[in-house]
Amino acid sequence: MVDSSFSELVSLLLDSMGQRLEATRAIPEGIVLRTGDGFLYAFLEDPDRVSLETIRQLERDAGAPSGRLVVLTKGRLPLALSTELSDRGATLVEAQRFHELVRQLGYESYLGEEPRPPSGPRARLLPSAQQLDLIMGRARTWLDWGVPALALRFYRQAAGLKPEFLPARVGVARSLLALGLLSDADRSFDEILSVHHDDLDARIGKAAVLGATGRTREEIDVYRRLLKEDPGRIEVRAHLVAALVAGKDWSDARGELEAMLETTPEDAQLRFLYGVTLEKTGKPEKGQRERDAARRLGLSLEREASLSAHLGTPGPAPARLPPVGQASKRSAATKRASNDRRTTRSVTRKKASPRMASRPTQRAKRSRKAK
Numbered sequence: 001m002v003d004s005s006f007s008e009l010v011s012l013l014l015d016s017m018g019q020r021l022e023a024t025r026a027i028p029e030g031i032v033l034r035t036g037d038g039f040l041y042a043f044l045e046d047p048d049r050v051s052l053e054t055i056r057q058l059e060r061d062a063g064a065p066s067g068r069l070v071v072l073t074k075g076r077l078p079l080a081l082s083t084e085l086s087d088r089g090a091t092l093v094e095a096q097r098f099h100e101l102v103r104q105l106g107y108e109s110y111l112g113e114e115p116r117p118p119s120g121p122r123a124r125l126l127p128s129a130q131q132l133d134l135i136m137g138r139a140r141t142w143l144d145w146g147v148p149a150l151a152l153r154f155y156r157q158a159a160g161l162k163p164e165f166l167p168a169r170v171g172v173a174r175s176l177l178a179l180g181l182l183s184d185a186d187r188s189f190d191e192i193l194s195v196h197h198d199d200l201d202a203r204i205g206k207a208a209v210l211g212a213t214g215r216t217r218e219e220i221d222v223y224r225r226l227l228k229e230d231p232g233r234i235e236v237r238a239h240l241v242a243a244l245v246a247g248k249d250w251s252d253a254r255g256e257l258e259a260m261l262e263t264t265p266e267d268a269q270l271r272f273l274y275g276v277t278l279e280k281t282g283k284p285e286k287g288q289r290e291r292d293a294a295r296r297l298g299l300s301l302e303r304e305a306s307l308s309a310h311l312g313t314p315g316p317a318p319a320r321l322p323p324v325g326q327a328s329k330r331s332a333a334t335k336r337a338s339n340d341r342r343t344t345r346s347v348t349r350k351k352a353s354p355r356m357a358s359r360p361t362q363r364a365k366r367s368r369k370a371k
Contacts, residue, residue, distance in 0.1 A: 001028075002026060002030055002031060002045050003045060005110060006030075006043075006045045006074075007031065008110075009102070009107060009110040010031050010043045012105070012107055012110075013043075013101070013102070013105060013107070014033070014041075016105040016106075016107075017105070017153050017154070017157060018153075018156075018157040018160060019033070019035050019041075019153070020035060020036035020037075021033055021034070021035060021036070022034045022035065022036055027054070028049070029044045029045065029046070029049050029050050029054055030042060030043045030044040030045045030073075031043045032058070032061070037156065038068055039062075039068045039069075039070060039149065040058065040061055040062040040068060040069050040070070041070045041072065042058050042069070042070070042071045042072070043072050043073070044071060044072070044073040044077075045073070045074070046073075046074075046075065047073045047074075047075040047076060047077045047078070047081075047094065048075065048078075050073075050077060050078075050081060052080065052081060052084065055071075055081050055084050055085060056084070058071065059084075059085075059088055059090065062090070065089060065180060065181065066088035066089045066090045067089045067090065067091075067149075067179040067180045067181055068179075068181075069085070069088070069090040069091065070090070070091045070093065070149045070150075071085060071090060071091065071092050071093070071094075072093045072094070072098055072101070073093075073094045073095075073098060074094075074095070074098055074099070074111075075094065075095060076094050076095045077092065077094055082094070089179075089180055091147060091148075091149035091150070091179075093147060093149075093150065097145070097147065099111055101150065103116060104138055104141075128161070131161065132158055132161050132162055132165070135154050135157050135158045135161070136154070136155075136158050136167065136168065136171075138154045139151045139153075139154035139155045139157075139158060139168075139171050139175075140171070142154065143171070143174065143175060143178065148174075148175040148176075148178035148179045149175075149179060151171065151175045151178075152171075152172060152175035152176065152179065155168050155169075155171035155172045155175055156168075156172055158171070159172060166192070166196060166199065169188070169191070169192055170192060170199070170201045170202060170205070172188055173185050173188035173189045173192065173202065173205050174201075174205060176188055177205060177208060177209060177212065180212075182209055182212050182213060185205065185209055186206065186209045189202045189205040189206045189209065190206075193206070200226070200233070200235075200236075203222070203226060204223075204226070204235070204236065204239055206222070207219045207222035207223055207226075207239065207243075208239070210222065211243055211246065216243055216246060216247045217247070219243050220240065220243050220244065220247070220249075223236055223237075223239055223240035223243060224240070227240070234260065234263070237256055237259065237260055238260070240256055241253055241256045241257060241260070241273070244256065245273070245311065250276075250277045250280035250281050251277075251281055253273075253277050254274065254277035254278065254280075254281055257270060257273060257274040257277060258274070261274060266297055267297075268294045268295075268297035268298045268299035269294070269299060269303075269307070271290050271291075271293050271294040271297060271299075272290070272291055272294035272299055272304060272307060273307070273311075274290050275287040275288065275289070275290030275291040275293075275294065276308075276311055276313050278290060279313065280313075291304070291316070295316075301316050304316040
């Protein structure tokens with residue numbers, strides 16, 4: 001039997017998330033709920049009591065695609081079970097991430113923690129606007145953390161509060177895309193464009209759906225048309241680079257990266273990616289210099305190894321730095337410029353996330369390794 005305090009916590013979480021339930025049932029390990037939008041949520045009280053057969057039964061209950069299964073637990077599932085879920089494209093919210101969800105919704109006492117002090121009201125926002133702003137913040141947080149199933153829940157909650165609120169509707173579509181629910185995502189982007197014909201996020205999303213369904217050349221064509229309309233759209237160029245890299249079009253990707261680096265030369269990840277394109281187009285020595293520059297700008301060896309594995313290129317070699325006392329004036333100036341920036345934002349990582357999110361299984365594996 002599930003502990004009564006856990007059952008009460010689940011009920012409170014569902015209420016705060018605005019879930020519309022179609023069916024609920026208890027299992028020895030916890031509580032399983034099917035929502036009105038076709039998702040299956042499984043709240044498992046004690047992960048040590050969960051078996052592989054339990055997970056596989058949940059996958060069967062969720063049906064295809066498994067991206068509609070969301071498993072939440074206070075502890076950490078055994079590796080074999082979490083691997084099973086990630087391989088199937090399901091969402092796992094465990095341990096610290098589960099605790100953060102509980103804290104976000106204000107139920108820390110169920111975790112044995114003191115409540116967080118309430119944030120002060122925003123003087124210029126009406127109560128309804130404050131609530132909408134809070135929910136959107138939660139949605140963006142979970143999408144940034146690579147948990148689109150929860151992002152989708154909060155974006156839909158925001159859209160329910162204000163149906164005409166465009167950022168919430170775009171967030172719903174992007175979350176569906178990140179979950180691999182491509183037909184749903186495509187339909188959502190179409191609904192946005194039927195009202196907001198020139199919305200850039202929706203047009204980018206439609207292109208990303210093309211790429212996720214294997215129509216990479218068509219995706220690239222859409223990005224090029226958008227850049228013809230406005231060459232200054234950095235986010236479009238970032239998506240274009242991601243699509244070119246996915247299509248192994250290294251020469252064109254190199255040209256686009258050169259254009260991006262003209263405005264953001266201190267972006268470590270762009271410098272690394274530029275180095276890879278140089279190596280792929282027959283300039284290995286220059287490519288290695290760009291890799292070294294990326295490290296000096298703050299790219300960690302762990303991040304370089306992860307990017308290398310994703311791109312199918314050799315991992316990091318020892319950095320070839322100049323001898324002590326022989327650093328060039330240019331290197332010193334670059335370091336000073338980097339230190340002056342409060343944050344070094346990776347355009348490719350931030351802006352191309354919908355493109356990368358179209359491969360939910362691989363994303364889940366990388367997310368698991370990052371933990």
